[in-house]
Amino acid sequence: EKKWMFTGDFVIWNFPNAGNPQKVQRYALEWAHALRAMIAQGPELLVPAHGLPIRGKKRIASVLGDIAGALEALVQQVLEMMNAGETLDSIIHTVKVPAEVLAKPYLRPLYDEPEFVVRGIWRLYGGWWDGAASRLKPAPDSVLGTEIASLAGGADVLIARAKGLAEDGDLRLACHLADFAAWAAPNEQGNLQGRRTRVGGGGQAAPAVTRFGRAALSPVAGLGRAALSPADRLTWAVHSLLVAVLVWRHEPWRDELQAWSIAMATDTPWGLFPNTRLEGRPPGWQLLLWPFAQITTSVRVLQLVAFIVGLVAAWWWLRLASLAWWLKALVMFGFLFTGGYFVHARDYVLSFMLLVLSVA
Known part of the structure; x- marks a missing residue:
């Protein structure tokens, strides 16, 4: 009566997961048939397993039709080349989905992608051997x-x-x-x-x-x-110079000096644990500062440590972030990167670097 359609993983707001390299055989043509059958039901609200719901009969039919069409085109192209005696290598590097199709938000190749689906189609109709003698009994x-x-x-x-x-x-x-x-x-x-x-x-x-x-x-x-691209290297160099100037002119705040004071007042590294029990977070930043605080009381050393950690964090951000160059640069020159993380010598910069590395 309500005409709601719950599609499960048939719709995931990415290219259909019909060629997953780490899963059992998937069936691209049957996948497309299932999508066509959904269209025939005339749903007015589509609720996918991942991503936003889609409302409207015509809009739903358009989305499901585009996904089904992409899969059907892959199957057709692969079978035509297989019947013509082409190798898997040739098929993989020839069969494509048009860029304008992949640009649609529900067909982005960010999880599965056409090349993987092509391999699944070959495996279904041609077996696991790709035809190269050296890969039959390697x-x-x-x-x-x-x-x-x-x-x-x-x-x-x-x-x-x-x-x-x-x-x-x-x-x-x-x-x-x-x-x-x-x-x-x-x-x-x-x-x-x-x-x-x-x-x-x-x-x-x-x-x-x-x-x-x-x-x-x-x-x-x-x-x-x-390694960084030339644009990323320029961004890193300019940002580093800007941060260096800002750090030099910055007068540390109370919470910056508190971490430095705790590090100076603690005789041993393990003594930092009871001394920071009221800080609300592990003493990672104080542990990093501790050896320097035993040598000098200069706050400039605190700022230098934060600056160096910030340089490394910025480098890894530019190298690992899967964003366009200008977006990475925009984030870097915002307040959090330039001020909140790097100029202000607090544990945020260390936390940020560890976060970037953990998701890399």
């Missing part, structure tokens, strides 16, 4: 990596080239070389510990990769996470 990764590294002149050569490719934005190819290096020398340069980096942008890699464990770029993880 050699162990470690053996392959060792051989490639030997031909290249060592794992360090592969790492260097992967770094160069990452700097140039070719993160797909960089991932291949990084994997070869890690397989060849898994215990060198922390290859197994830092195996994740942010892969995306420029059409080179999937935006959804950040959601699915991120691609392995172990040897270049340091560079991949630390």
